[in-house]
Amino acid sequence: MKILADENMPYVQQLFADFGRIETVNGRKLTAEQVQDADVLLVRSVTRVNPELLALNSKLKFVGSATIGTDHIDQEYLASRNVPFSNAPGCNATAVGEFAFIAMLELAQRFNSPLKGKVVGIVGAGNTGTAVAKCLEAYGIEVLLCDPLLQQSGDRREFVSLDSLIEKSDVISLHVPITKQGEHKTWYLFDEQRLNSLKQNTWLLNCCRGEVIDNRALIKFKQQRDDVKVVLDVWEGEPNPMAELVPYIEFCTPHIAGYSLEGKARGTYMLYQQLAKVLNLTADKQMDSLLPNLWSEQLSVAEMSNERALLQLARFVYDLRDDDELFRKQFLNPQGFDQMRKNHTHRREFSALKVGNTGQTDVNWLSNLGFSGVEL
Ligand SMILES: NC(=O)C1=CN([C@@H]2O[C@H](COP(=O)(O)OP(=O)(O)OC[C@H]3O[C@@H](n4cnc5c(N)ncnc54)[C@H](O)[C@@H]3O)[C@@H](O)[C@H]2O)C=CC1
Ligand SMILES: O=C(O)C(=O)[C@H](O)COP(=O)(O)O
Numbered sequence: 001m002k003i004l005a006d007e008n009m010p011y012v013q014q015l016f017a018d019f020g021r022i023e024t025v026n027g028r029k030l031t032a033e034q035v036q037d038a039d040v041l042l043v044r045s046v047t048r049v050n051p052e053l054l055a056l057n058s059k060l061k062f063v064g065s066a067t068i069g070t071d072h073i074d075q076e077y078l079a080s081r082n083v084p085f086s087n088a089p090g091c092n093a094t095a096v097g098e099f100a101f102i103a104m105l106e107l108a109q110r111f112n113s114p115l116k117g118k119v120v121g122i123v124g125a126g127n128t129g130t131a132v133a134k135c136l137e138a139y140g141i142e143v144l145l146c147d148p149l150l151q152q153s154g155d156r157r158e159f160v161s162l163d164s165l166i167e168k169s170d171v172i173s174l175h176v177p178i179t180k181q182g183e184h185k186t187w188y189l190f191d192e193q194r195l196n197s198l199k200q201n202t203w204l205l206n207c208c209r210g211e212v213i214d215n216r217a218l219i220k221f222k223q224q225r226d227d228v229k230v231v232l233d234v235w236e237g238e239p240n241p242m243a244e245l246v247p248y249i250e251f252c253t254p255h256i257a258g259y260s261l262e263g264k265a266r267g268t269y270m271l272y273q274q275l276a277k278v279l280n281l282t283a284d285k286q287m288d289s290l291l292p293n294l295w296s297e298q299l300s301v302a303e304m305s306n307e308r309a310l311l312q313l314a315r316f317v318y319d320l321r322d323d324d325e326l327f328r329k330q331f332l333n334p335q336g337f338d339q340m341r342k343n344h345t346h347r348r349e350f351s352a353l354k355v356g357n358t359g360q361t362d363v364n365w366l367s368n369l370g371f372s373g374v375e376l
Helices: 012-016 075-080 093-110 127-138 148-152 162-168 192-196 215-224 261-279 307-317 320-330 336-342 365-369
Strands: 002-006 021-025 040-043 062-065 119-123 142-146 171-174 203-206 229-232 298-300 354-356 372-374
Touching (some): 002 012, 012 021, 012 040, 012 261, 062 261, 093 127, 093 171, 093 203, 093 229, 093 261, 093 320, 119 162, 127 142, 127 365, 142 162, 365 372
Parallel strands (some): 002 021, 002 040, 040 062, 119 142, 171 203, 203 229, 298 354
């Protein structure tokens, strides 16, 4: 069996070698010729799986995408050909949640305006949105959720409309899939009009898909509204973000919000389990065996009384400023965006770090934030 896999998918050899012969490829440049004799195709978000890509293949038994998003997959077409498909829902949700939380702490530090006391609106309350909410609520931040689809489906949490969220929130974090049709479509959800409705000093973060914000409108908006601060992990027209937009953005990253080691491993592992199920193969490998040990270091936090201390702890795990600096230097280079993604040093999730308390202050809430708590 020939397994064609994106070269940026970790642990493919460890997990899939028993199932067949693995060939790795550049997912962005994948061609129909390369795919023609594959039995299994394992992709990431940069590969458009559509009739053109599969035109020469008549033996495909499974397509897997190690991602949460599925906008790059023509699922109707796969179904019409009876090719089973699976993505990896939730695989990197914790990574995205922690990324957005860290970005908010960085904004707070940069603008000397504490996160504590602000109201954060989350648009899209699925896996990633809920992961952000978890971090924020652990820190005692008021969270508003907007998700009309979940609301209609009977989700028992409290929801607000998007207009109300915009009106009441100091910070807005976007966590929706990209959809082009229907009552709740998200393509250009934040268009010129909606951007203009943001209240003074709003912070806007996009960690879902670039086209949820009209990036041209955002340039125009930022030219008038320096009070609004923006963090972008995703960009309209990736891998070529609009160069004029970058100077207006506080923290720029190349679509790596979900790039924790755990998140990527989980994505590959979920496909391993799905393929085994579809082809009736034995999946006896464990995900934990893939990951390096937790940090041997245990950080002792005598007290966590101010936001600066929390930011220091977060920076120990992931320093967003490094990715931002690299982005500004490299995004205009040919292949710059994809190179940064390919060479990204996968950060660990909060859970990889044990936090102990030698002081009197109660820091147990750090466990709720995701750190491995240790009582001392
Ligand atoms: N930057 C990155 O590295 C990553 C980006 N993503 C992107 O984030 C998206 C969301 O991921 P998850 O939260 O895991 O997906 P999910 O499917 O668990 O949740 C998305 C939620 O958005 C809601 N939604 C859809 N349209 C909406 C609208 N118009 N207004 C408000 N809510 C709406 C849905 O009802 C759903 O509950 C993915 O589809 C993917 O495109 C996901 C992982 C990593
Ligand atoms: O899971 C998703 O959806 C994402 O956006 C991924 O984190 C993006 O990573 P790649 O698949 O493009 O490596």
